[in-house]
Amino acid sequence: MVHHNEPPEPSAPKPDPISVALTTHIPAPQTHPAASTRPAPPTHFRPFRDVDERSLVASTTRFLGNSGFYWGPLDVDEAHARLTTLPVGTFLIRDSMQTDVFFTLSYHSEDGPTSVRVLLKGCGFALDGSKHAFPCLFELLRFYMTSAKRSLKQPYRGSAPQKLQELCRRAVVKTYGKDNLDKLPVTSVLRDFLQSYPFSI
Incomplete structure (x- = not known):
């Protein structure tokens, strides 16, 4: 199941997003080496509301590139196909296919593979439909790994041995x-x- 609700409207206007986007640099998303060999789509990074938002996404992208469970522009069907044979609770992060959302969490739930958009909320991250927001994407993942329901249990880094x-x-x-x-x-x-x-x- 994939959530397709529109993210909330941005808050009060901040500095011109086009000028912010043109004067700042975002590292190119790194695709997981075991991901599809199909050509990667153009970056989906949209203009940012302000420099703080840009900085948050830039640092998150750098960390994800070193995490091993970030699969870049992996589409929903391929993500679910990879997860379907893995234990319940296995998850990965991939690029959202929507131009106004940066990342999507895909995981193997009790009902099968599921994808949920990761929304930016006031310089923090929240899963679509959740009231919990976190200043760091990895704090969000840790929360769902340690909460009572434990929806997430282990990241999927591919089948190759880890270094x-x-x-x-x-x-x-x-x-x-x-x-x-x-x-x-x-x-x-x-x-x-x-x-x-x-x-x-």
Whole structure:
């Protein structure tokens, strides 16, 4: 089931979105290496309401590119086909096919593969139809992984074995916490590597 409700109207006008879009840079979305080999569609990044919104999406896109479970421009049918044989609770993030929405969460629910749009709400993220909003997309995912219903259980990073350095990075973040990475007695290169994905999901 895919949700198609329109996102809420933007709040009071902020600086001209066209000028914001032209003077700021968003990293190109990185497609998961195991995703379809079909040509990627043009970026769906729309003009932003303000610089803070642009900054939030830019940092989220960078982190997603290092997460392993971001599949880029994967369409809904292919996403559901990948998830249908996986355990209930397995999820991935992909680009939304709608030009006014950036990301979509696809996961294997009790009723089968489901997709829900991830909406921007006041420089935060919320699932379409949910009252819960989070300043970070990864906090949103963690909430649904640890809530009583536990709709999400594990990310889908493909069938290839994960790199040891990526497993170690998530283990370090889980042990010391995102906010303590700057205090670790490690080299600047290793610190930059840890900060490139400071989440244990």
